[in-house]
Amino acid sequence: xxxxxxxxxxxxxxxxxxxxxxxxxxxxxxxxxxxxxxxxxxxxxxxxxxxxxxxxxxxxxxxxxxxxxxxxxxxxxxxxxxxxxxxxxxxxxxxxxxxxxxxxxxxxxxxxxxxxxxxxxxxxxxxxxxxxxxxxxxxxxxxxxxxxxxx
Numbered sequence: 001x002x003x004x005x006x007x008x009x010x011x012x013x014x015x016x017x018x019x020x021x022x023x024x025x026x027x028x029x030x031x032x033x034x035x036x037x038x039x040x041x042x043x044x045x046x047x048x049x050x051x052x053x054x055x056x057x058x059x060x061x062x063x064x065x066x067x068x069x070x071x072x073x074x075x076x077x078x079x080x081x082x083x084x085x086x087x088x089x090x091x092x093x094x095x096x097x098x099x100x101x102x103x104x105x106x107x108x109x110x111x112x113x114x115x116x117x118x119x120x121x122x123x124x125x126x127x128x129x130x131x132x133x134x135x136x137x138x139x140x141x142x143x144x145x146x147x148x149x150x151x
Contacts, residue, residue: 013131013138020128021069024082028062031055046092058085069132072141079133083126090122 031039040055048054061081068078094117097103101120106113137143 025066072137
């Protein structure tokens with residue numbers, strides 16, 4: 001029988017929150033280290049308006065939003081633009097490659113050859129963000145600490 005206490009539910013959200021936050025942070029830091037101008041070139045290819053400004057905005061969103069999710073600060077506020085960015089990425093890029101995040105397109109003597117990822121990961125991030133936004137960040141979060149101080 002699964003635990004049903006609020007405490008157990010709160011702790012169950014912790015690994016979800018941390019891995020989602022780390023995922024966004026790592027993707028944002030990769031864009032930062034390569035330079036948002038390189039990401040802007042991709043955005044330009046798909047017809048994004050103001051690709052350089054958008055690249056900087058998405059990079060900052062992923063870094064700051066990822067950090068906010070990790071520490072559980074302003075999770076609802078951070079989840080909304082992160083969710084929207086996943087919808088946009090899914091509909092503009094990933095949907096063209098099908099569902100699977102791992103598309104094996106060949107096999108060589110050194111191992112499999114992978115094609116572009118589908119939208120599976122986008123859906124997982126979106127569902128995790130929705131859960132955190134609707135239920136709250138759970139244990140060991142700034143949001144929970146602030147709520148406990150207000151009561």
